[in-house]
Amino acid sequence: MKKLIYLCFAVMLVSVTKTTIAQQRSFVDVAGLNPAIKPGDNFFLYVNGKWNDTARIANDQSGVGSYSFMNIPQKRLLQSILDSVSKSNNIAGSIEQKVGDFYASGMGMAAINRRGYQPVKPILTRIAAINSLPALLKFIANEIKSGNNSLISFGISPDNKNSSINIAHVYQAGIGLPDRDYYFKKDSSTLAIQTAYKKYVRTLFQLTGSNAAAAGKNATIVYGIEKQLATAHKTNVELRDVNANFHKMAVEEIAKSQARIGWITLLANIGATTDSIDMAQPAYYQKLNALLKSVPLNDWKIYLRASTLETYAGTLSQGFINASFTFGQALSGEATQKSRKQIMTENVDAYLGQALGQLYVKRYFNEASKKRVLALVNNLQKAFENRINNLDWMSDSTKKKAKEKLYAITKKLGYPDKWRDYNQVQISRATYFENVLSLNKNDYRYQLAQLNKPVDRTQWGTTPATVTAYYNPSFNEVVFPAGILQYPYFDFAADDAINYGGIGMVIGHEMTHAFDDQGAQFDKDGNVKNWWTKEDYQRFKEKTGQLARLYSTFTVLDTVHLKGELTLGENTADNGGIAIAYDAFKMTEEGKSTQKIDGFTPDQRFFLSIARIWRVKTRDAFLRTYVNTNPHSPAMWRVNGPLMNFAPFYRAFNVQPGDKNYKPEDQRVKIW
Structure with a gap:
């Protein structure tokens, strides 16, 4: 168990006018809804079923859709940068030279194959x-x-x-x-x-x-x-x-x-x-x-x-690459290998992520999105405080500590304030293997230099272009890279229901990680230190136990069930994230209104947005490995699981006894 970081989501936002975006995109895929499926039976398939029936997974991929699979089109943007800088006459030692030459060295398969x-x-x-x-x-x-x-x-x-x-x-x-x-x-x-x-x-x-x-x-x-x-x-x-x-x-x-x-x-x-x-x-x-x-x-x-x-x-050489891919097929189900351009785009992002990230931010990121998303983060913080105040299972003394931790959370948006320095790295277009060694050695020196030193809390645990988000309990921080600040998670032109159901849910999810079964053991400064009363922590453990047992009943593939204990932290964050995002949405003007758009009320659009951000389809082999090893629930249960516990969803879509995902009120699990 290496450093605890809860990875979840990311976005590119091209700078265009609000009117133009609104004309180009429908924020609710009304035509894609499947009215044959009742929202209370399976809300994920009600929203995504028609898409799921027609979506095709590329032969070189294990899945398609939103979430981590948004990194597939994202990498095409990175690839366009790499194709450009690798052909340019760059200044020696510049990030463009290092990024471009590393990419070019890995693209030279003829030379790599000759070396065996x-x-x-x-x-x-x-x-x-x-x-x-x-x-x-x-x-x-x-x-x-x-x-x-x-x-x-x-x-x-x-x-x-x-x-x-x-x-x-x-x-x-x-x-x-x-x-x-x-x-x-x-x-x-x-x-x-x-x-x-x-x-x-x-x-x-x-x-x-x-x-x-x-x-x-x-x-x-x-x-x-x-x-x-x-x-x-x-x-x-x-x-x-x-x-x-x-x-x-x-x-x-x-x-x-x-x-x-x-x-x-x-x-x-x-x-x-x-x-x-x-x-x-x-x-x-x-x-x-x-x-x-x-x-x-x-x-x-x-x-x-x-x-x-x-x-x-x-x-x-290619024989080794083929052998590695063939083994990987057993875990992912991918039919064909990724192209060399795809592989090298991923490798540059992995080895020189902040150098490539600088080029990405310059070309694609809209700075105004940071301000807009920061406002959402602040609103969700207030909503979370209100939920803590209204908890019936937590004492006032523990509530005080919880709110102190909540407001001590550091918020990182878009990209680092201080970029990683790669000055000691030597990159040659002719020697891919040696370039990898140079980067590995540089990374080790970078890590070793921090031993016994004060923690640098400006560091990031992901690259700016990645579609992800995370909470780091040791830093007590939430991080939302430029990659996730794009549709379907966030869009300047979208109404609040869409954005609060999208990036708002992601923000709430990451905040809740500060108070899941692991995060709750860290104090506001990032130390493992008890800040609970004995009675409150026992009640908290009882509630998380209920959630683990609920998710363990969900069937994913034939007889394969979710592992409720493995996914407990992420499930806690999903349930809390939706609740907090909804409360924050209800503070907005749209959240207080009943005016319909596309035939749906504001509340309905909020929940439709939640289901849309998890529009994912995967191969069975990948899903089987995922359930065995990944702390997140599969996409369908990241939608249906929390919503079956959330009363406003029942009201928004008139979920009634007899619906497959209906749960009596006394059986719904509510933690945060």
């Missing part, structure tokens, strides 16, 4: 030369500095108990499947994924010179080691326990209890000067320490070879 696996050969040679346990651990440490993490996942972020200081953290690692359960489940879909993964590892060995028999034997060794490591991994649900995943320990202490890992030497080798470290999941490192004795050294070398090839497969 030569770029990674020096690393494989170093693995082959390992002749002792200390040499093995020194290799692991050196590779951490290059972004090649295998058995140890190292990071730097705020101290849970003192959020003003950055400390070192280590997390469970070492496995190639999505999470530990994939090694132990016996259902047919999981077994197919296991088979695909073993084939992938076997193929990587063959691509680097092993014959079929040796590659198969080596893949079995790798999988066996990973499965042993997985036995000590916590489940996705267990990782949600904030206190159970924070163990700040003296380095001298863990050096004695896990002597084979050699923590003092390892930390010195990665340049981390510290006398303490947060070992988030100690059981994993205890298991690793034991396996370093029981697993033969040669088997560890085989494991490290596979792990290294998996890390760099996407940066090598």
